[in-house]
Amino acid sequence: MKRLAVIDWNGWRAWRSGAIGTALAFVLAGAVFYVDTFTDIHSAIAVFYVMVLLLSAEALTERGIQLLTAFCTLLAIFSYGLSHGLDPDLPAALRLVVSIAALLTTCALIIRNDRARLALLHFNAALQRSEMRYRTIFEQSRVALWERDYSAVRSHLISLKESGVTDLKQYAKQDPELIARCIELISTVAANAAALELLGDVGTPNVGSMRRYIAPDDESFLDLLVVIFNGENHFEGRGTIIAADGKTKQVLVTIGFPDDISTFDRVIVGMIDITERELTQKALLEAQSELALALRVATVGALSASLAHELNQPLGAVVVNAQTLLRWLRRDPPDLEAVGRSAERIIRDSQRASDIIQNTRSVISQETRTLEEISLISLVHETRALLEHDLTKHGIALELQAEMMIKPVRAVKIELQQVLINLVTNAIQSLAGTPGTIARITVSIIDDADVVSLHIHDSGPGIAPDVMDRLFRPFQTTKATGLGMGLSICRASMEAIGGKLTAANHPQGGAIFIMTLPKVAR
Numbered sequence: 001m002k003r004l005a006v007i008d009w010n011g012w013r014a015w016r017s018g019a020i021g022t023a024l025a026f027v028l029a030g031a032v033f034y035v036d037t038f039t040d041i042h043s044a045i046a047v048f049y050v051m052v053l054l055l056s057a058e059a060l061t062e063r064g065i066q067l068l069t070a071f072c073t074l075l076a077i078f079s080y081g082l083s084h085g086l087d088p089d090l091p092a093a094l095r096l097v098v099s100i101a102a103l104l105t106t107c108a109l110i111i112r113n114d115r116a117r118l119a120l121l122h123f124n125a126a127l128q129r130s131e132m133r134y135r136t137i138f139e140q141s142r143v144a145l146w147e148r149d150y151s152a153v154r155s156h157l158i159s160l161k162e163s164g165v166t167d168l169k170q171y172a173k174q175d176p177e178l179i180a181r182c183i184e185l186i187s188t189v190a191a192n193a194a195a196l197e198l199l200g201d202v203g204t205p206n207v208g209s210m211r212r213y214i215a216p217d218d219e220s221f222l223d224l225l226v227v228i229f230n231g232e233n234h235f236e237g238r239g240t241i242i243a244a245d246g247k248t249k250q251v252l253v254t255i256g257f258p259d260d261i262s263t264f265d266r267v268i269v270g271m272i273d274i275t276e277r278e279l280t281q282k283a284l285l286e287a288q289s290e291l292a293l294a295l296r297v298a299t300v301g302a303l304s305a306s307l308a309h310e311l312n313q314p315l316g317a318v319v320v321n322a323q324t325l326l327r328w329l330r331r332d333p334p335d336l337e338a339v340g341r342s343a344e345r346i347i348r349d350s351q352r353a354s355d356i357i358q359n360t361r362s363v364i365s366q367e368t369r370t371l372e373e374i375s376l377i378s379l380v381h382e383t384r385a386l387l388e389h390d391l392t393k394h395g396i397a398l399e400l401q402a403e404m405m406i407k408p409v410r411a412v413k414i415e416l417q418q419v420l421i422n423l424v425t426n427a428i429q430s431l432a433g434t435p436g437t438i439a440r441i442t443v444s445i446i447d448d449a450d451v452v453s454l455h456i457h458d459s460g461p462g463i464a465p466d467v468m469d470r471l472f473r474p475f476q477t478t479k480a481t482g483l484g485m486g487l488s489i490c491r492a493s494m495e496a497i498g499g500k501l502t503a504a505n506h507p508q509g510g511a512i513f514i515m516t517l518p519k520v521a522r
């Protein structure tokens with residue numbers, strides 16, 4: 001009820017003034033009609049009907065004004081009819097025409113004016129709604145927003161430009177006061193709640209200068225000045241600010257400058273607090289570098305383990321051959337031919353140890369290693385010769401099954417040989433650990449369309465089920481003194497040359513390892 005009363009009160013006032021105007025208009029219309037009809041004044045009295053229209057203009061609608069114009073025109077004609085009857089009176093008729101023209105013109109003007117007023121009202125209402133929308137967005141945004149007046153700083157920078165400054169950054173070095181001066185020239189018009197939350201009291205309208213919250217080491221402010229100096233429209237940068245409580249914060253600042261320089265007094269500045277993000281990123285980087293360090297340590301560990309594993313076999317062979325050599329030498333008389341053979345084997349195995357170290361070095365330093373064409377048949381023969389001592393010791397036969405025409409493969413020979421030695425050594429160890437079986441290792445070379453593969457099949461007990469899943473992972477071993485590095489190194493070496501290494505238990509017993517290599521296109 002109370003609300004209704006308030007609304008009615010305003011409406012009633014408008015209605016009252018309109019009603020008074022209309023009442024006065026009708027009285028005036030009556031007066032004009034009377035004077036025009038019943039007095040002898042020979043002038044265009046009917047023109048005064050215009051006053052009637054003007055007085056009612058505010059109270060009547062467009063239609064009402066049209067009807068009133070028609071009514072006044074009829075009154076004027078009726079008055080002419082009453083005063084002159086059918087006698088032609090040219091001056092009076094002309095006065096009537098002038099009066100009617102004045103009425104019609106006034107009617108048209110009132111309607112046009114009314115339409116323009118309505119359009120203006122609509123426009124104003126839309127403007128108000130838009131302003132309200134903008135205010136709501138500004139106030140309620142979770143992004144810290146300021147309205148700032150950049151007009152003075154812009155004028156200052158433009159005057160510098162006009163005085164011949166071309167490189168503002170260079171100029172700032174010669175004039176260290178430039179930044180402080182420019183900060184003072186920027187004033188804050190408004191700030192939203194998020195801005196207050198970000199900075200505290202600092203930076204709100206009329207609360208001190210912006211200088212209080214720009215950190216002394218902040219470099220983004222000069223970049224911002226350069227953007228204004230160059231007449232660019234957009235600035236985005238990272239800044240360092242100091243909040244009212246003295247806390248330093250990292251912020252992302254974004255400012256859009258208008259094309260219309262007259263609106264530089266209301267520029268919107270947005271800031272997003274990225275302190276947490278920066279801290280997280282810093283922690284992440286630290287964690288990453290710690291991880292990299294740990295990885296390096298682990299790599300060194302793994303490499304030492306790998307080297308120890310790879311060198312074990314040739315160095316073991318060197319020791320065995322050196323002992324044999326001594327035995328031949330201590331004979332009476334010494335068997336110098338046998339001594340020579342042992343010495344040659346020692347040289348061969350030492351050379352292999354040296355090649356392994358050299359290859360490991362080039363893997364670490366990522367040098368390009370020399371690929372060569374290798375005959376797999378020769379590779380198997382050489383491997384058998386190298387492992388001859390172990391094979392004989394355990395009474396193991398190594399058989400080669402291959403067609404005569406096997407195309408060579410392209411690889412680093414020492415790597416490929418190490419893979420084969422590892423696989424055959426594993427097979428030997430597996431057979432040596434299970435006495436009473438027919439000890440046999442079969443190496444078959446199978447030439448397929450695009451690949452060539454080496455199958456190393458032994459007659460041992462096969463791969464233990466508990467290691468099968470993680471066979472190729474480092475440090476997986478079932479041997480008391482094993483390192484568990486061999487198979488992981490072998491797989492990595494095979495993959496490095498575009499090949500594969502797989503393992504399975506053979507349906508006829510024993511383990512089978514398959515080395516698959518890409519063929520050389522000829």
Ligand code: ADP
Nearest residue numbers: 426427430462463477478482483484486487511
């Ligand atoms: P290591 O020989 O030091 O144990 P490897 O990586 O060469 O390391 O081998 C990992 C494991 O795979 C061995 O401990 C063994 O259990 C299994 N393995 C490898 N080759 C054979 C094989 N021919 N027969 C049965 N098990 C095997």
